Amino acid sequence: MEKAFMTRHNIPLGRIVGIPIGLDYSWFVIFALLTWMLAGSYYPAEFKGWPQALYWFVGATTAIMLFVSVLLHELGHSVVALRYNVPVKSITLFLFGGVAQIGSEPPSPTAEFSIAIAGPLVSLVLAGLFYTLQPLVAGVEPLLGLTKYLAYINMALVLFNLIPGYPLDGGRVFRAIVWGATGNLRKATLIAANTGRFFAFLFILVGVWQMFSGNIGGGIWIAIIGWFLDNAASTQVHSVMSQSLLAGHRVSQVMSTHCTAVSANLTLQQVVDEHILGTGQRCLLINNSADSTVGLMTLHRIKEVPRREWATTRADHAMLPFEQLKRIDPDADLWAALQEMDRDGVNQLPVTRDRHVLGMISREDVISYMGTLKELGA
Secondary structure (H helix, E strand, O other): OOOOOOOOOEEEEEEEOOEEEEEEOOHHHHHHHHHHHHHHHHHHHHOOOOOHHHHHHHHHHHHHHHHHHHHHHHHHHHHHHHHOOOOEEEEEEEOOEEEEEEOOOOOOHHHHHHHHHHHHHHHHHHHHHHHHHHHHHOOOHHHHHHHHHHHHHHHHHHHHHOOOOOOOHHHHHHHHHHHHHHOOHHHHHHHHHHHHHHHHHHHHHHHHHHHHOOOHHHHHHHHHHHHHHHHHHHHHHHHHHHHHHHOOOEHHHOOEOOOOEEEOOOEHHHHHHHHHHHHOOOEEEEEOOOOOEEEEEEHHHHHOOOHHHOOOOEHHHHOEEHHHOOOEOOOOEHHHHHHHHHHHOOOEEEEEEOOEEEEEEEHHHHHHHHHHHHHOOO
16 A cells, blocks of 8 residues: 555546546556466466366466455555545556555554554455365365465465565554654654665565576566565655655745736637747636636647637637636645645646636646755755
């Protein structure tokens, strides 16, 4: 469970307790590999004499049930997060298992601990459940094989996730403990993330050692997991450093006050020719006849209108109305603005006060400002 993990386009599977569930395209890779491994080596070694088709059927069923277990693990995190009023944007199943995208930091160390430990507890319950079922299905070998493997893999998920390195669940538990002891979330995150990098490098070293010992496939897989964990932990370290760098700085210090406003009566073709192509603007304010801002025009909104209709479609018919705009106050913290843009999936935000647009702030503005702060040694 880690909100810093970003997923690509995925296949929507529906919603559970209001949370969108998605399937990343990389899932099909691991599903095929896991099915092949189970049907080609694991089950034939454990259970002799099955028809070949049965090996493949049980292998595929086991792979699907494994990801059902992962989904329940992530739902454990998500349900507890919702109880603490922490938004959950989505759950995505992908190459390395699953990820619940949490919309904000937990409000307290207790909340962080509870959210982090919920997933491993679900996996522990599942391991116990499948272990308990084994005597009941002992006479049916395919079911026995399924329950044995799922009991083993869920316990493995518990042990792996409780490694005390961020972004693993154990790392989040560790962060909660350090946060509670120090009262400083940033410091706790930095300590937990660097601990996570240590374990990531350990995985990479073990993977390389395994490859040189002859276990090439297993070694590569362990090294890839270590690389993935290091990337996630490094991202969190950079996030904490950026947050520290921007601490105390306000939106008003970075926003651009030179906002181009165009008339609501212009056609989209005029907007494109005279302003988008003519000046290089990618985002325009739309004003009515009283010179009040009534909306925002972006390239995305323009592209939603068929090109053949640009000459007849007015700007105010294609704009994003002011009431629907995601906007921010000039006195807001810069880090909060960056999080707001990330949460809403936008690259810029109008800066407003009392329905009056004071300026615009973009990701590029914030990144450029961070670069200046670094150069000045802030």
